[in-house]
Amino acid sequence: MTTISQAPAPVVAPGRLFIDGEWRDAADGGTRPTVSPVDGSETAPIAHGTPADVDAAVRAARQAFDSGPWSRMGGHERARVLLAVADLIERDAEEIAYRETVDMGKPIMFARQEVPFVAMAYRYFAGLATQLSGATRPTATPTFTYTLREPVGVVGAITPFNFPLVLATTKLAPALAAGNTVVHKPSEATPLSALKIAELFAEAGLPAGVLNVITGPGAELGQALSAHPAVDKISFTGSTAVGREIIRTAAESLKKVTMELGGKSPNIVFADAYLDQAVQQAFFGIFYNKGEICTAGSRLLVQRPVYEEVVGKLVEQAAATLPGNPLDPQTLFGPLAHRAQFEKVTEYTRIGRAEGAALLTGGEAYRPEGLEGGLYFRPTVFGDVDSAMRIAQEEIFGPVLSVIPFDTEEDAIALANGTQYGLAAGVHTSDVKRAHRVARALKAGTCWINTYNLFDPAVPFGGYKASGFGREFGPEALESYTQTKSVWTDLS
Structure with missing residues (x-):
């Protein structure tokens, strides 16, 4: 090694x-x-x-x-x-x-x-x-x-x-x-x-x-x-x-x-959000721990007026993030945990392409020099995803993000609640009334507002639905x- x-x-x-x-x-x-x-x-x-x-x-x-x-x-x-x-x-x-x-x-x-x-x-x-x-x-x-x-x-x-x-x-x-x-x-x-x-x-x-x-x-x-x-x-x-x-x-x-x-957590970005902050939260929401986290914000819902800007910034950051040796203190993105998980992620990227989603970056294995036997997979982003697609409904448990556009607050809530899961969710907006209104409407055990994946031993954690x-x-x-x-x- x-x-x-x-x-x-x-x-x-x-x-x-x-x-x-x-x-x-x-x-x-x-x-x-x-x-x-x-x-x-x-x-x-x-x-x-x-x-x-x-x-x-x-x-x-x-x-x-x-x-x-x-x-x-x-x-x-x-x-x-x-x-x-x-x-x-x-x-x-x-x-x-x-x-x-x-x-x-x-x-x-x-x-x-x-x-x-x-x-x-x-x-x-x-x-x-x-x-x-x-x-x-x-x-x-x-x-x-x-x-x-x-x-x-x-x-x-x-x-x-x-x-x-x-x-x-x-x-x-x-x-x-x-x-x-x-x-x-x-x-x-x-x-x-x-x-x-x-x-x-x-x-x-x-x-x-x-x-x-x-x-x-x-x-x-x-x-x-x-x-x-x-x-x-x-x-x-x-x-x-x-x-x-x-x-x-x-x-x-x-x-x-x-x-x-399991989870298929929605991470919602409204047009009035602090976009640079929202992009960072979206990035770590899905790619923290290589996406192998039950709360992963694997469905990014972005309001149409800012869709292109948010996706462009996110894809740029994901494309620049190469997997590396996790023993290096500078590495942010390591290998997937085991062979079966690596093969599962590989298969879902194939499914996403077959369903007609736009592969914007990633979607393939990566071989760092000297670590060719490792299980490295590039951060993957699919754009223009339809909520009915398998990559938007099924838990992949890996570094695969489905980006879904929406128009209104009501659309966002319906899309967010439109899976069997209800573990976590995120809301990004500068409108405090909207933030709490949407948080109440989401069927999830945890909801983060203008942040993502925060935990504390004093705060209960668990799911709704499946x-x-x-x-x-x-x-x-x-x-x-x-x-x-x-x-x-x-x-x-």
Whole structure:
């Protein structure tokens, strides 16, 4: 692999399963390499777990919840462990960022920014762990009545390849803060940061069995986890199609589920917007993390009077942005995360051409010198897209932007809401009344005004429609990881 002198280059040890506080080989001894999209090299062999390993992990989590100390600890004690993990994450920030970069191609400059964000999230939920409280309720009878907030039990957390560190945190932090035990199944393509975080939790003093990590084939292990009768809740981030299958499986045992699913987010630019700012937000809205982000502003809706100007500036910037080695701190645009995703993006660019959309830039692979084995794809912009086209309706999950012209505010709202998804949206305008009027009309769980892709652990995040249900981050997240008990005492 080509190295960059400014970037850390730690040795990544072979990955094993983390079950009941111990590092173990898979039940059958199987391993598979994790392959870096940077140059196609093998980073490290990783344990290839089996359903038997899932069962062992779930049993450990069940035992830890039913008889271990974690679920019975006070909130301040759990907070102490979460705060210690946050400190350890900051201590090992360079190694964690390096793992994210070589595992999924995220530019190191962004990986380094995500690490302190993750530490902040653990600290935020450490604070909330001390605030889980019930309430006394007046009744019509002579009773003393109160409520308790209790953890749901064993949580199966299934996370995707695109933000391995951040998306694991959105599940582990609130689940553990509430007193649950967890079996984490990271993406087979990007397991490295999940294994590192398990190591840090062990160092921070988390009791054995409270957090377990199973690496291996997603479909097989995800099915085993979702079907396991000792799992009380599944928290999943991924595609809508896979989410539906998990819901069906989990329904057999009436598990609680949280679903953060796909998106085809509209980013609306009105003619009165601050255009230079809007173009920058549109660029990073779709091309941040190579478009491998569920909130990607993959549909850019531009009002006709400024359509040519906005598209011209955007195409110029996209054409000048060449993919490069993500270990270089100057790189903004790295390789796609894995081979299947690269082939999917390639196929959708073919579909866009076949549908009659105007390919304005990109649409092809790119081979940086010395990194010919990497999965690099140029930023791609299609113009004059019809909203009925597949590239405007289906989640591509890559650096492919569909630009759609519109005339009126009503047209923009109809186009924006005209897909099965409802995860996020953006509105760019200098008219404050219009901004909030449109934000209210958009069927999306998050709406950014004159900005895009801002996140904070204190602000809830989740989708409408086929983009899922339940919320991550904010105090709302704890609602998904707790259940309420009512206690009545007769005073008559």
